Amino acid sequence: MVRLVLVGPPGAGKGTQAAVLSEQLGVPHISTGDLFRANIGNETPLGQKAKSYMDAGELVPDEVTNEMVRDRLADEDAAKGFLLDGYPRNTAQADVLREMLAEKGVELTAVLQFDVPEEELVKRMLARGRSDDTEDVIRRRLAVYREETEPLLSYYRDRIIKIDAVGSVEEITARALDALRD
Ligand code: B4P
Numbered sequence: 001m002v003r004l005v006l007v008g009p010p011g012a013g014k015g016t017q018a019a020v021l022s023e024q025l026g027v028p029h030i031s032t033g034d035l036f037r038a039n040i041g042n043e044t045p046l047g048q049k050a051k052s053y054m055d056a057g058e059l060v061p062d063e064v065t066n067e068m069v070r071d072r073l074a075d076e077d078a079a080k081g082f083l084l085d086g087y088p089r090n091t092a093q094a095d096v097l098r099e100m101l102a103e104k105g106v107e108l109t110a111v112l113q114f115d116v117p118e119e120e121l122v123k124r125m126l127a128r129g130r131s132d133d134t135e136d137v138i139r140r141r142l143a144v145y146r147e148e149t150e151p152l153l154s155y156y157r158d159r160i161i162k163i164d165a166v167g168s169v170e171e172i173t174a175r176a177l178d179a180l181r182d
Helices: 015-023 030-043 045-056 063-075 078-079 090-101 118-128 135-151 169-181
Strands: 003-007 029-031 083-086 110-115 161-162
Touching: 003 015, 015 029, 015 083, 015 169, 029 030, 029 063, 030 045, 030 063, 030 083, 045 063, 045 135, 063 090, 110 169, 118 135, 161 169
Parallel strands: 003 083, 003 110, 029 083, 110 161
Antiparallel strands: none
16 A cells, blocks of 8 residues: 655646556545646636636645645545645645544655756646646746745655656656655
């Protein structure tokens, strides 16, 4: 049973790899970005709260995000392990996750850090062209990553595994699976 977190800057390919890895490892892929986008698409109150933050490249407030993840982790399929993609994104969220897991008597297995140079990130996101992938919003998301999310690298120093995430999707999956086997 694996309980993994994927950390990396926006556009690093967390969502791309999480989809493949969750299938290979047989655990659900839980993406806070996808959950927010589904709520926005369905015009739920949660989606209405999240939209303005996402459009501006800011993090959605922790209370909203943490409750959404708490509900998702309570689903039956998450009892057999999970792959969290895009959560936690700051140390306050990481503290809440640690408490949620402690209540279940478990811990994270590992944290995979996806490493990609900034020019490559911008290129990938501009090519993806999601509504929050304009140049200004991308720059803001990168700044938020450096300020808010990068501190997680030392927070999780005892279980972090750094993956070179430049290369083909298949190469990166193979690197991640190899690293998890070591
Ligand atoms: P996310 O949905 O998490 O998206 P992301 O970080 O921008 O992208 P990701 O790293 O998953 O890259 P992808 O695989 O798509 O976040 C969006 C927003 O949601 C945040 O800005 C924030 O507002 C909010 N949010 C989410 N979680 C939150 C939280 N915990 N707290 C608060 N707010 C939160 O790949 C990017 C592109 O690269 C794709 O086009 C892909 O095809 C391409 N690509 C992938 N792998 C490649 C490779 N190997 N080579 C070339 N291109 C590749």
